[in-house]
Structure formats: structure tokens, C-alpha cells
Amino acid sequence: MTLWGIIIILASLSIFLEQKYKWAGRISGAVIALVSAIILSNTGIIPTESPVYDAVWTYIVPIAIPLLLFQINVRSIFKESGRLLLIFFISSIGTVxxxxxxxxxxxxxxxxxxxIGAMIGASYIGGGVNFAAxxxxxxxxxxxxSSTxxxxxxxxxxLFILLIIIPTLKFFRRRFSTPHVDAVEKIEAQGGKQNSAQSFWVRKDISLKDIALAVGTTFFIVVVSKKLAQLLDTLIPSGNDVSSILNFANALFGDHYLMITTITFLLxxxxxxxxxxxxxxxEIGTYLIHIFFVVIGIPASIxxxxxxxxxxxAFVAIVAFSNLLISLVVGKLLKADLEEILLASNATIGGPTTAAALAIAKGWTNLVGPILVVGTVGYLIGNYLGTFLGTWFATFM
Structure with missing residues (x-):
């Protein structure tokens, strides 16, 4: 209970500071939560491993995803996804x-x-699912x-801290189009003395029925999605003795995160x-995501x-910064928005969930749905490229 209390308090404090002080609004509550967790874990105040952190990944994150998608205009998502998908592939090339x-x-x-090259190569295209595979x-x-x-x-x-800070730097703002950042800043300007976070998260009319419908619908989606993903995972064969097509079909349709996103979009x-x-x-989903931000920072044991x-x-840094650098350079040549480039890079390296969290933290709400959709492509291509890299690298060892 103490550990849960610390995580909840850090998440709450990060949101409070973000909306109370302009300096905190500039760096965002996500960074405050991450850095606070890194400090506490590296000073020994909290452990770097605990079933509590697993519970956040198992329960908090799946519940947060539908809540954050409920306000999205689904019919516009596919218009937004085309260029994001292209940049996602460019980021994947950066990983390779x-x-x-x-x-x-x-x-x-x-x-x-x-x-290890195969593991990180696959992981920095599709996330932890590919790392395990x-x-x-x-x-x-x-x-x-364990060391990896x-x-x-x-x-x-x-890297997550860097991705959050980049849109605030004049160097990048002068060289890339930033329509989503501009929209958030416009809200800030309309808010007068308020910072962007405080202006964006204005008080809304909300009733007990609203909470009941939002939470109840989310749990319904998560339960149905998990059961359906488990069923398809059982029905679709996987393993070393079946074809790669079936393995990827199993990874795709048996993944409950993807199933949650699919069912939510359909509804x-x-x-x-x-x-x-x-x-x-x-609001509820964003609060839960700040709990996730805290947990991301905890295992970073210096x-x-x-x-x-x-x-x-040093090796993972080379892979990560190659991904980001190539994404920025090629994205600039393609005249892509800075927000799209950063989210695509994040989706390859950290998976679609962390990319959606970044979009939420920065107030780029129109990109949350598209990056969740595009990010799942990494599940498909990550293992192919990871297998190629591992097999090829082995010839030099």
C-alpha cells in the first residue's frame, strides 16, 4: 500500500505542479513524474522491481487507453494516419x-x-512484445x-524526457512546422496568465453518471478485448514449428492492446x-497515464x-539516437510536422502506448488515435527485422 501511495502521490503532484506553475507547465507533468521516480528509485527510497509496477502495466494502462480514445473523431483518424505511417517506417529504418x-x-x-542486437532492433521497432519474442x-x-x-x-x-522537451526548443520550432504545439499555445494565450496545461484542462461539467458511463464502458471494452484476444491467441497457432505468417497473426490478433484499440474504434x-x-x-484517462509515467521512470537504475x-x-543509445536523428532529418525533407516525427520515433522505440502517452502529455489529442493505430504496425515488422539482424550479426561473432 505504501508503494501504491507513493506512485499515486507522485502522479497527483506532477499534475498539480504542471497546472500551478509555468516552469512546470513548460517541462510537463510527465517529465516531473519520470524524473521524480528516477530520483526515488536511484536513492533507494523505492525498489526498482515490484509486483505493483506490473499491476500498472496489466490493469492501469489497458483501462486508460479506451478512456483517452472516447473523445476522438474516428472518421478523421485515417486521414491523419497516412503520413504518420510513412514516418513510422522511416523511424524503423533509423533503428536498423x-x-x-x-x-x-x-x-x-x-x-x-x-x-542483443536482434532483441533491441526488434524492440525499437515494435516495443516490448518484440523484445520478448x-x-x-x-x-x-x-x-x-537482465542487463539489457x-x-x-x-x-x-x-529519451522520453528528450522527446517532451524538443517541441519547446526554439531550434526545432524554427525548422519544423508545429501545428499541434501552436494550437496548444493558442489556448494558452486565450487563458491569459494560465499556462498551457491549465488552459487546456479547464474545469468541465461532470456528473456521477458521466463517471459511471466512462468507467463502466472502459471496463466493458477491456474485459471483452482481453477475452477475445485470449481466444484468438489459443486458436491461432504460434511457435517455432509453425509459419512466420501464423506467428505474426497470433502476435497481432492475440495482443489485447491492439484488440482494445480496435474494439474502441469500432464502438x-x-x-x-x-x-x-x-x-x-x-481527464480520468490522463490521470491514469500519469501513474504510468511514474512507473516508466522507476526501473531506470543508474x-x-x-x-x-x-x-x-552505449549500444541502446546509438540505436535510439540513430532512430531519432534519421526521423528528424528525413521528416524535415518530407516537410512533416515535428509532432508527427517525435510520435513516430517514440512509437518505434517505446511502442504505441508510450507514444500515445506523449501525445496526451503535450495536449496533441488529435494524434492519440492515429499513433496508436500506426504504432501497432511495429508488432508486425519488428520480429522480421530483428530476426534478420540477429541471423546476420551471428556471422560476425
Whole structure:
């Protein structure tokens, strides 16, 4: 209970500070939550591992996703997704380039880097689902897997902070179009002395019935989605003895995050008036996502990295920053919006859930649905590219 209390308090405090002070509004509540969690875990105040954190991933995140989608205009999503998908593929190429570069720079210094390269290459295209698949496929020793996870967690926390800060920097604002940032700032200007977060999250009329409908509908979607995903996971064969097509079909249709998104979109399409009839879903979902922000920062153990895996941190940093750099350069050539580029890069490296969290944290609500849809493509292509990288790298070890 104490650990739950600390997480909830950090999430609440980060939102309060974001809306109370302009300096906090500029860096966002997400960064405050992340950094606070990193400080507490690295000073030993809270543990870096706990079933509580697993519970956040298992229960809090799935519940938050539908709540955050209820206010989205589904019919406009597909218009928004085309360019995002192209940038997503560019970000994936950035991951592959970074994995190849990091491998040849460090292959003589890190054992099993061929297998780790496959794991990180796949993970930084589709997220943790692909990491687990490549770990099992290449049978990487447990000690190396644990060290890689620690390096990956720290890199993800640092990168997430960077992605949140980039849209606030004049260097990038002068060189990229930022329509979603501009829209948030327009709200801020209309709010007078209020900062952007405070202006965006104005007090709304909300009733007990609104809360009941929002929460009840969310739980209905999550339960149905999980049961359906479990059924399809059982019906669609998977494993080393079946074709890659069936394995990917299993990963796609047996994934309850994707199923949650799909069913929510379908209901939004069929019953738009129902979802427009209640308020509060976005606020509740955003609060839950701030709990998620806290948990992201907790496993980023700096002492463990220094002790066990400094070179692994260098490897994952090469892959991550190659992804981001290539995304920015090619995205600029394609005249893509800065927000789309950052979300696509985030979706490849951290998966669609963390990308949606970034969009929510920055107030880019029109991009939440599209990035969730586009990000799931990584589940499909990540394992293909990870398998290719691991097999190819093995010839040099």
C-alpha cells in the first residue's frame, strides 16, 4: 500500500505542479513524474522491481487507453494516419541503421551482441512484445537479458524526457512546422496568465453518471478485448514449428492492446452519440497515464548500469539516437510536422502506448488515435527485422 501511495502521490503532484506553475507547465507533468521516480528509485527510497509496477502495466494502462480514445473523431483518424505511417517506417529504418552501427562498433566488447542486437532492433521497432519474442528465439542468457533490460529502461526514460522537451526548443520550432504545439499555445494565450496545461484542462461539467458511463464502458471494452484476444491467441497457432505468417497473426490478433484499440474504434464509429453524451473520460484517462509515467521512470537504475552494463547503455543509445536523428532529418525533407516525427520515433522505440502517452502529455489529442493505430504496425515488422539482424550479426561473432 505504501508503494501504491507513493506512485499515486507522485502522479497527483506532477499534475498539480504542471497546472500551478509555468516552469512546470513548460517541462510537463510527465517529465516531473519520470524524473521524480528516477530520483526515488536511484536513492533507494523505492525498489526498482515490484509486483505493483506490473499491476500498472496489466490493469492501469489497458483501462486508460479506451478512456483517452472516447473523445476522438474516428472518421478523421485515417486521414491523419497516412503520413504518420510513412514516418513510422522511416523511424524503423533509423533503428536498423543504429543497430548495425552499434553492433560493428561494439561487437568485440559486448558478449552476445548479435542476440542483443536482434532483441533491441526488434524492440525499437515494435516495443516490448518484440523484445520478448527475440529473447526466446535466440535463447539469450538470462544475465545478459537482465542487463539489457536495465539499459533499455534507463534509455527509454531519458529519451522520453528528450522527446517532451524538443517541441519547446526554439531550434526545432524554427525548422519544423508545429501545428499541434501552436494550437496548444493558442489556448494558452486565450487563458491569459494560465499556462498551457491549465488552459487546456479547464474545469468541465461532470456528473456521477458521466463517471459511471466512462468507467463502466472502459471496463466493458477491456474485459471483452482481453477475452477475445485470449481466444484468438489459443486458436491461432504460434511457435517455432509453425509459419512466420501464423506467428505474426497470433502476435497481432492475440495482443489485447491492439484488440482494445480496435474494439474502441469500432464502438466509436457505430455509437458516436453515446460517447458524446458524457464528460470526464479524457481527464480520468490522463490521470491514469500519469501513474504510468511514474512507473516508466522507476526501473531506470543508474548504479546497476554503471556496475553491469555501461557498454550496453552505449549500444541502446546509438540505436535510439540513430532512430531519432534519421526521423528528424528525413521528416524535415518530407516537410512533416515535428509532432508527427517525435510520435513516430517514440512509437518505434517505446511502442504505441508510450507514444500515445506523449501525445496526451503535450495536449496533441488529435494524434492519440492515429499513433496508436500506426504504432501497432511495429508488432508486425519488428520480429522480421530483428530476426534478420540477429541471423546476420551471428556471422560476425
Amino acid at each position: 541503421v543504429g543497430a548495425i552501427t552499434g553492433f560493428f562498433l561494439l561487437k568485440d566488447h559486448i558478449p552476445y551482441l548479435d542476440r 527475440m529473447t526466446a528465439k535466440f535463447e539469450t542468457p538470462g544475465a545478459m537479458v 533490460v536495465v539499459a533499455d529502461n534507463l534509455m527509454m526514460a531519458l 466509436l464509429w457505430l455509437f458516436p452519440k453515446y460517447f458524446a453524451s458524457f464528460n470526464g473520460s479524457q 548504479p546497476l548500469i554503471i556496475e553491469n552494463a555501461p557498454l550496453l547503455l
